[in-house]
Amino acid sequence: MLQIIKQKKKLLIAIIILALPAIGEMSLNTLLGVADTMMISRMVGEGALSAVGFANQIIFTLIFVFSSFNTGATSMVARSFGEKDYKKLNKIAGQTVTINFIIGVIISILAIVFARNIFSIYDVTEEVQGLTLDYFYTVSIGLIFMFLSFSYAAILRGSGDTMTPLIITGIANVLNIIGNYVLIKGVGPFPEMGIAGAALSTTLSRVLATVLYTYVLFIKKKKVHLKLKNLRMTKNIVKPLWKISYPGAVEQALMQGAFIVIGVIVSQLDTDREASFRILINLESISFMPAVGLSIAAATLVGKALGEKDIKKAVQTGYTASVVGILWGIIMGLVFLLWPDVLVKAFSEQPKIIALSASVMFALGLNQPLLNFMIVMSGALRGAGDTRNVMLITALRLWTVFIPFSYVFVILMGQGLVGVWYAEIASFVVFSAIIFLRFHNQKWVNIKFDVQPET
Secondary structure, three states: OHHHHHHOHHHHHHHHHHHHHHHHHHHHHHHHHHHHHHHHHHHOOHHHHHHHHHHHHHHHHHHHHHOOHHHHHHHHHHHHHHHOOHHHHHHHHHHHHHHHHHHHHHHHHHHHHOHHHHHOOOOOOHHHHHHHHHHHHHHHHOHHHHHHHHHHHHHHHHOOOOHHHHHHHHHHHHHHHHHHHHHHOOOOOOOOOOHHHHHHHHHHHHHHHHHHHHHHHHOOOOOOOOOHHHHOOOHHHHHHHHHHHHHHHHHHHHHHHHHHHHHHHHOOOOHHHHHHHHHHHHHHHHHOHHHHHHHHHHHHHHHHHHHOOOHHHHHHHHHHHHHHHHHHHHHHHHHHHHOHHHHHHOOOOOHHHHHHHHOOHHHHHHHHHHHHHHHHHHHHHHHOOOHHHHHHHHHHHHHHHHHHHHHHHHHHOOOOOHHHHHHHHHHHHHHHHHHHHHHHOOHHHHOOOOOOOOO
């Protein structure tokens, strides 16, 4: 494994240069939710912590499913960037923004209207449900801005600019943390809003991010420079964009649906274990952010290499990035195994919550190498436009192994929270081999984007 990295030093440097800002951005995006989780846990209580967990699970489901056009956009922008066809690139980018805005408005309205129906699926106390709705209503308003921000960031990443999304996300996070501090408890002239204050702070930070992205893409003169005329949707762009993107929507729907089912399974346990589950999910989300950054770099560089007709480079990029992902997984696995208590204490000071969470950390550690490998390899395939097969592999992993095994381990065998990670490990053992074989056969190099922009 280390020998492969030594042989591909130049390619490795290119991946790292592109991945590091993406890693930072993804980490900061996760921190936006983690900051709410940590500050609410300490400043409000465990019931509020569970409420934010339920609300964010639905919010992230909506975002990941309906921002799927960004998967196709990154791939198509990267291919156009490799071809140096900047006119086509800007047309793809502009129409991606329009689609995300329309979807954001629709989803925001539907989320608010059907909020009570959505959360009726969870077996929680009336107090937790009330707190969940307080948080959810406010954050749902910000979905429009979240969709726009995600589309802007995807466009910039596809064109090789991972630094701008990092800077903007960092600014948004600083605002969110300050907002949490002054609005949850009420500092100075600001009212004490509790969990609703955290939601308002998150929403305002997303508004700011959208404003900054709009300035960068519409005002600043770069290779990606949007004009109002680029926002008009045309069939010759939307059709291939849809063809590449809809498998991503299906994949995310199945993935987020699977975690909702897991949430329902875990909600059969007590409130302490539910709170512990949310902490563990946050820790795992933080741990694989470098892999997400590597997957973004792999997607961009694979797409660019294919645009340059350099198939060998595209293949080597996927392999090299995946090896780095595995190495990172080994490092994080050791961290989880060696310092479980220290990590959990960042989220809660309750002895019972710490003990429950720490007892599961060894399973999270064992899960890391293959989890990180699959994230990076999936990114490489998406960069080539092979979103359909990534969707099929993900769907089969979740619904034929992960969910059934989770139910068996958690409920039937009474393993508790650790059963969720036993099931996830089993699913990765099987499907890591399958996704490797898909990349190795190289059929994805023949995928074409039939785009002829209008003059």
